[in-house]
Amino acid sequence: MIENRLYGRDIISTRELDLSQIEQILQTTSALKAQPLPDLLKGKIIAHCFFEPSTRTRLSFETATLRLGGNVIGFSNDESLSIKKGETLYDTMQVIANYADLLIIRHRQEGAARLVADMTTKPVINAGDGANQHPTQALVDLFTIYECQNRLDGLALALVGDLKYSRTIHSFLEICTLYDIRLFLVAPDVLTLPENFCNLLKKKGVRFSFHQSLEEVVQKVDILYMTRIQQERLNEAENKKLEKQLVLTQAILANAKPNLKILHPLPRISEIDISVDHTPFAHYFEQAANGVYVRQALLALLLNKELPFMSQSS
Numbered sequence: 001m002i003e004n005r006l007y008g009r010d011i012i013s014t015r016e017l018d019l020s021q022i023e024q025i026l027q028t029t030s031a032l033k034a035q036p037l038p039d040l041l042k043g044k045i046i047a048h049c050f051f052e053p054s055t056r057t058r059l060s061f062e063t064a065t066l067r068l069g070g071n072v073i074g075f076s077n078d079e080s081l082s083i084k085k086g087e088t089l090y091d092t093m094q095v096i097a098n099y100a101d102l103l104i105i106r107h108r109q110e111g112a113a114r115l116v117a118d119m120t121t122k123p124v125i126n127a128g129d130g131a132n133q134h135p136t137q138a139l140v141d142l143f144t145i146y147e148c149q150n151r152l153d154g155l156a157l158a159l160v161g162d163l164k165y166s167r168t169i170h171s172f173l174e175i176c177t178l179y180d181i182r183l184f185l186v187a188p189d190v191l192t193l194p195e196n197f198c199n200l201l202k203k204k205g206v207r208f209s210f211h212q213s214l215e216e217v218v219q220k221v222d223i224l225y226m227t228r229i230q231q232e233r234l235n236e237a238e239n240k241k242l243e244k245q246l247v248l249t250q251a252i253l254a255n256a257k258p259n260l261k262i263l264h265p266l267p268r269i270s271e272i273d274i275s276v277d278h279t280p281f282a283h284y285f286e287q288a289a290n291g292v293y294v295r296q297a298l299l300a301l302l303l304n305k306e307l308p309f310m311s312q313s314s
Contacts, residue, residue, distance in 0.1 A: 002310040006301040010117040010124045014135045014174040022142070022175065028297035029143050029290075031309045040300045040307070041070030047100035048074030049093070050127065051107045056266055057127050057137065060291035061104055068296055073099060090119060097122050102303060105129075123302040131165040137265050138171035140294045144287040145223055148261045158184040158217045160246055161227035161271060163193040168265045169227060173197055177204035184217040185210050188245055191229070214248060219255045224248070224281075226264045226271055250275040263287050 005021055017025075046065045050058050058076060065072050073096075089112060097103060097120040105113050106127040113126035113133070128134045146152050157176070163169050163185060173193075176183065177200065185193050185208055192210065201208050211217050218224065226248060247270060248262070261283040264272060268284075276282055300307060 004301055004305055004307065004310060006298075007303075007305045008123060009302065010126075011135050011298060011302070012113050012117055012124065012126045013133045014138050014171045017135075017175075019178045022139070022178065025139055025294070025297055025301065026143055026146060028301055028307065028309075029293045030147075031307075032296050032300065033290075033293040035309075036067065037300075037308065038067060039069045040296075040304055041065060041068035044070045044101045044303055045099065046070050046072055046074075046299065047096050047103045048072055049096060049103060049105045050074065050076050051089075051105070051112075052128065053077065054106055054127065056288050056291055057106065057134075060288075061127065061295050063292045064295040064299055067292070068299060070299070074104075090115065094119060102299065125298060125302070128167055131167050131170070133171050134167040134265075135171045136295055136298060137168045137291075138175050139298070140287065140291045141168070141172050141225070141263060141265070142175055143294050144263060144283065144290050145261075147290070148283055148286075149222055149259065153180040155179075155223060156182040156184065156221045157223040157225060158186055158211075158214075158221045159225050159227070160186040160214065160248075162191045162229050163187040163227075164191045166227045169193075169225075170197065172225075173201065177201065177206055181206065183208035184221060186212070186214060186217055186246065188212075214246060214252050218252055218260075219257065222257060222259055222261070224256075224260060224262045226262060226268070226284075228264075228267065228269045228271055244270075247271055247273065248276055249273045250279060253279060253281055256281060 006024065048058060048061055062072055093116045100122065102123045103116060104125045104127050105116050107129050110130035110132040112129045113124060117124040126133055126135055149155060159169055183206060250273065260281050262281045264284040266284060266288055
């Protein structure tokens with residue numbers, strides 16, 4: 001019997017996952033994608049607590065819960081909550097924790113998911129906390145890369161756009177430190193990768209370099225990971241200055257490697273021209289679809305001590 005090392009634990013940050021746990025998540029995702037198991041969450045109630053707007057993350061978590069036979073309670077914004085009356089996040093989540101077997105939280109405040117995890121014994125999944133972490137998206141990205149490239153070690157990846165505020169990038173970078181991955185960091189100076197992440201990459205021996213244009217890197221990489229400018233975190237003047245920088249067009253892809261795949265956590269604004277959608281390189285909608293399978297795997301692992309496909313000997 002293969003041990004489920006994720007049973008009953010929290011998913012707050014990718015830095016808290018080791019290589020064997022990540023591999024178990026990837027293997028479980030592959031198994032559930034190949035063979036759906038609709039009763040893994042039978043009788044379980046999952047609280048989907050989205051204090052901040054979300055489309056793909058919220059709906060993919062709901063779809064994952066329902067496809068595994070679970071039940072959903074929760075909300076998609078905080079407009080109808082007692083927080084509007086002055087109730088604290090702590091009190092709100094203490095109450096909800098009594099109603100559910102697992103809690104999923106997205107919140108604009110960095111550290112909100114950690115606060116919730118520390119106050120309850122129920123498993124908690126961080127669905128995004130400010131500009132801090134988005135661990136489940138990073139796992140979706142990793143699974144998608146493995147699926148489309150058939151490997152993780154030895155790949156070259158370009159991370160493009162807002163490297164300063166993108167929580168998806170921050171979570172993904174921490175996973176990259178566990179693999180032999182070469183990174184090309186493409187961003188305007190004002191949105192470059194924060195120093196603490198640069199120090200982490202250096203400490204872990206990850207090879208990386210800084211670039212200002214897509215043309216510099218497109219011929220060298222296997223994965224082009226595009227991100228939007230986080231307009232809500234910048235002022236109007238900054239947004240206007242940056243909106244036309246780093247726009248991926250079909251022409252830029254003329255000399256791309258044949259195996260190149262373009263990823264994007266979505267939503268996109270103007271950083272990928274729609275003409276790119278019709279090229280063999282576009283893979284962001286498949287990436288979004290994989291969100292359901294990865295989140296199914298996480299829910300199944302956190303709430304089941306054993307899974308049917310774990311019966312084989314390790």
